[in-house]
Amino acid sequence: QQQVKQSPQSLIVQKGGISIINCAYENTAFDYFPWYQQFPGKGPALLIAIRPDVSEKKEGRFTISFNKSAKQFSLHIMDSQPGDSATYFCAVHSGGYQKVTFGTGTKLQVIP
Amino acid sequence: GAVVSQHPSRVICKSGTSVKIECRSLDFQATTMFWYRQFPKQSLMLMATSNEGSKATYEQGVEKDKFLINHASLTLSTLTVTSAHPEDSSFYICSAQDRLNEKLFFGSGTQLSVL
Numbered sequence: 001q002q003q004v005k006q007s008p009q010s011l012i013v014q015k016g017g018i019s020i021i022n023c024a025y026e027n028t029a030f031d032y033f034p035w036y037q038q039f040p041g042k043g044p045a046l047l048i049a050i051r052p053d054v055s056e057k058k059e060g061r062f063t064i065s066f067n068k069s070a071k072q073f074s075l076h077i078m079d080s081q082p083g084d085s086a087t088y089f090c091a092v093h094s095g096g097y098q099k100v101t102f103g104t105g106t107k108l109q110v111i112p
Numbered sequence: 113g114a115v116v117s118q119h120p121s122r123v124i125c126k127s128g129t130s131v132k133i134e135c136r137s138l139d140f141q142a143t144t145m146f147w148y149r150q151f152p153k154q155s156l157m158l159m160a161t162s163n164e165g166s167k168a169t170y171e172q173g174v175e176k177d178k179f180l181i182n183h184a185s186l187t188l189s190t191l192t193v194t195s196a197h198p199e200d201s202s203f204y205i206c207s208a209q210d211r212l213n214e215k216l217f218f219g220s221g222t223q224l225s226v227l
Contacts, residue, residue, distance in 0.1 A: 041221065043207075044205070105153075
């Protein structure tokens with residue numbers, strides 16, 4: 001049973017543009033919604049995360065928008081840079097982080 | 113920031129041998145560690161959850177006798193792939209949960225190639 005749907009599968013953005021990646025979840029019990037960034041041959045690294053009691057969180061060029069009623073959340077990367085080229089995974093946590101379910105991933109390529 | 117050290121980063125072995133992968137939390141204590149498997153261009157699939165001092169909890173479809181997990185201390189968990197076969201070739205990633213702030217940190221992964 002797929003609990004997290006992520007789109008798009010791949011994304012090409014020009015340098016300076018906005019990258020937007022979306023995730024939709026099913027289970028309302030989830031209480032922590034992070035985004036992870038993964039470079040080839042490396043483990044994922046936490047990028048930014050949000051809890052369901054807020055609708056938006058911004059850290060530098062990265063923003064999470066959260067729509068609790070629609071059970072969707074998205075990652076916005078402003079002023080995208082070639083160094084942002086990586087695979088991004090959304091995830092959902094529940095039960096005190098005991099279990100993490102990852103989205104299917106989005107490969108982002110930022111071209112100069 | 114918190115660091116999770118995973119070794120080795122890459123291992124090539126012959127079919128039938130066993131391979132041990134270590135996952136250490138370097139500057140925090142981890143009551144819970146997780147082991148994932150990732151195929152090329154795919155997402156991370158949780159294999160098992162290990163809590164310090166107790167038996168690991170395996171996800172459905174993961175053979176516990178094939179993938180032995182030991183979490184002997186608050187900073188170390190090991191995954192041993194026993195009698196490895198080519199179909200076990202994959203990228204294995206561990207993560208550790210900081211028991212103070214509950215944040216999750218990932219190791220850099222181990223690329224296992226079984227010939």
